[in-house]
């Protein structure tokens with residue numbers, strides 16, 4: 001088996017998931033200059049809800065496709081409601097406050113979401129029911145499962161859809177206008193509160209999809225998973241250039257690849273001293289490196305003048 | 308059409324506008340002139356609901372607008388060309404114009420008005436897909452005016468359209484403003500360039516340290532010795 005190709009495949013899958021989550025961070029940052037640190041927990045809730053629905057319906061005799069679709073719809077609805085409420089409760093009242101204030105409420109919301117999840121689902125790891133067909137395909141000496149193919153395709157489609165929405169629709173123009181200059185956007189008749197709410201809701205829907213993907217791909221979910229995943233996706237957003245949509249996609253995929261390749265070779269590189277379970281360190285090397293050498297991220301283009 | 312009474316604007320403890328009264332009649336072009344820091348922009352921002360007035364009332368077509376949320380002004384028929392132009396730098400000219408028409412849904416009308424703006428400002432047409440942030444100051448001013456026209460306003464508020472522009476560009480911009488006014492648009496023009504503003508308008512108000520100190524026919528103000536001394540450098 002070819003480790004290199006295999007890790008590229010794993011990296012693409014992981015990277016697609018990071019990218020979906022990173023988009024949530026970057027859209028919110030782009031529109032209100034705020035880092036929604038509770039976003040990782042929204043992914044976790046999405047994963048938990050989806051997994052619970054799949055569990056409940058696993059023996060119902062419904063076709064697998066329908067089960068997944070229902071789970072996804074349920075997760076998306078719950079996450080969208082949470083995203084909407086988080087903005088209303090934790091951020092909107094603080095829009096004119098010091099930048100640190102919403103950061104603190106974000107941490108507060110994270111803790112609340114995590115502990116609510118702990119109360120609802122307990123501290124244990126939950127296994128994703130094995131309802132998905134375990135078909136694997138050989139490709140260049142590596143294997144890729146149908147699930148992995150589906151993850152990459154669906155993530156790609158969602159990102160393409162988001163790009164079209166943002167760049168080619170009336171709503172997307174209003175979103176960009178709000179991010180460039182909210183006051184002027186209002187003068188044009190844009191209700192910026194609605195646009196901001198919609199941004200949170202869209203980001204949360206992407207988070208729900210990502211949550212289902214993570215739990216299905218790793219066959220596991222638990223109440224604490226949002227923390228690390230959120231940090232990684234945030235890193236991906238910073239790597240691409242926070243506030244930049246294409247940057248979040250690029251940063252997500254790159255980070256996934258870096259992690260997967262790092263995990264694949266870290267044993268060889270350190271003479272067996274560090275094993276693949278150290279893969280998490282790569283994200284943080286990347287974050288520190290970006291912050292030191294290129295704080296504006298890879299696609300940090302900004303027409304800076306607010307003429 | 309526009310009736311401002313006792314309007315006050317304060318920033319913290321600083322009173323920028325101290326209870327001013329003025330009005331603009333339907334179809335009129337009215338100039339509001341004054342030196343730097345007189346409170347002109349503050350007045351306009353309060354009218355456009357970009358900041359909360361500390362007191363007073365602004366009636367537009369008989370209705371109080373100081374309690375409207377800012378995004379509803381444009382559908383009421385008020386458009387502002389802000390100080391410093393305020394174009395969206397990372398959007399193209401066409402997208403900026405589309406944003407101007409955000410409150411409208413009649414796609415055919417929007418398309419026609421876009422062509423109308425292009426006919427007023429051919430420079431914009433040549434650069435239709437260029438990012439607004441890369442335009443020159445004069446081109447940005449054209450875009451800001453064009454964008455405001457895209458909402459088909461009844462009342463156009465202009466904040467120092469001549470600021471920072473070369474004389475030839477100022478002339479070009481004012482030709483368009485006058486043409487638009489001739490077609491029946493009601494215009495409130497704020498300017499530091501008092502001579503120019505009084506030459507194109509019918510009536511004028513002079514603002515000093517947050518208060519209106521002088522008003523009258525623009526022609527008469529141009530002849531007024533105090534105005535000549537303070538604003539026309541004589």
Ligand SMILES: Nc1ncnc2c1ncn2[C@@H]1O[C@H](COP(=O)(O)OP(=O)(O)OP(=O)(O)O)[C@@H](O)[C@H]1O
Nearest residue numbers: 318321323341342343344345346347348349350499
């Ligand atoms: N955001 C603000 N915070 C505090 N003070 C402000 C603010 N904006 C304006 N001011 C003050 O209010 C007063 C009036 O300012 P304003 O911008 O309305 O003047 P202006 O007549 O438009 O001047 P200019 O011709 O230079 O544009 C000034 O003294 C200014 O310093």
Ligand SMILES: [Mg+2]
Nearest residue numbers: 347348349390
């Ligand atoms: Mg001003």
